[in-house]
Amino acid sequence: MPRAVVLGCTAVLATSALSACSGGSGAKADDGRGGAPAPARISVNLSGEQAEAGRPVTVELAEGTLKRVAVRDGKGGTLDGAVSPDGRRWTSTRPAAPGTSYTVEARDDKGGTASKRFATAKPEKINKLTLAPGKNATVGIAHPLSVVFDNPVKNKAEVERRLKVTTSHRTTGSWGWVKDYSGRDRVDWRPKSYWKPGTKATLKAELNGVDSGGARGWFVRDYTTTLTVGRNQLVKVDLDAHRLTLLRDGAEVRSLPVSGGTPGGDKRSWGGTSVLMAKEGTINMRSETVGLGDAYDKMVDSSMRLTWSGMYAHAAPWNRAFLGRANHSSGCVGMGSEDAAWLFGQAQVGDPFEITGADTKGNPEAGNGYGAWNESWADWQGRSALS
8 A cells, every 4th residue: 555645735725626625615714823724634545646546545634623525536527435423534435547637635624725636557458348228228128237348357246336226116126247148248137027117227337446357457437328118018929839929018919920940959949038139120141150051041021139149030931831830940930021020110129028839949048138037036136246
């Protein structure tokens, strides 16, 4: 730990700085002896131009009581904090970020002031993240709040503590760490049960100044995303009956004939619950990308992605002889062109697809799309680094 530096600040601070620290008018205080107040004597735990990042800033007063402390960075941001019950120590609630200069200004109960400047060392490696859904998205009742990290996260508990979720309906939920299908670390926040329609949720990832751990990089900014839950609807797919049914508010809207994955091998469909990840429209599908050789290479309409491993619901007019009769696809849920276009228009990203059938290939992993709903609530809570 760097040696504490004791400051005897004799320079008069600018009026604006005094106002920011004290909330007063900037008038001179009387120390009871008819003169200007004596300078405050403070020590700050971080000093110099290469101070250690990732630690809270602490300010200690040699004598008297701290009345105000302000810690500002070079961009005008501040570190919030609190004074100890005895009034002698102030500690920031968040750590000092790497590669950042800070100015500390303090005032004691006698009107004395002091200031100090320090800068933290620049990070050798930075970790970034991607949030889903994007800002101000409207999603279905099964979409989680999801964070994917560019680099591995060793300090999972510390990172999770900095992820703050607020909801308009006091929704009960939990973070769970998974391995994304890309191989990267990912943490999802899912409700205990499907979202209540109309719920608004905000995720604030207050990660600036947090170390990923194990030389995996520092976080150097905060992130925020929001979602609003849309219609209460879900899709039930019965591969034994070869039917897909859209339900809204618990009532059937429409039932469509479909054909799922061919039984008995790698072409079987996933069962369990998958979540509509994206409405991709007309895309090129090639069997090589999902490990099925050169079986197909075609443009496919009304494509709705359900897993990262390549399961979609989509138009399959070439398979019309099997729609509603037999499962004869390469793993996707296919339907007629008009039916698929209708479902594409009705579906919301985040709608759950609950898929049943005697010959599915089990449930997708939690990181293969948004497969968290295939785990019990207790098992999902067990994935939290804070459990």
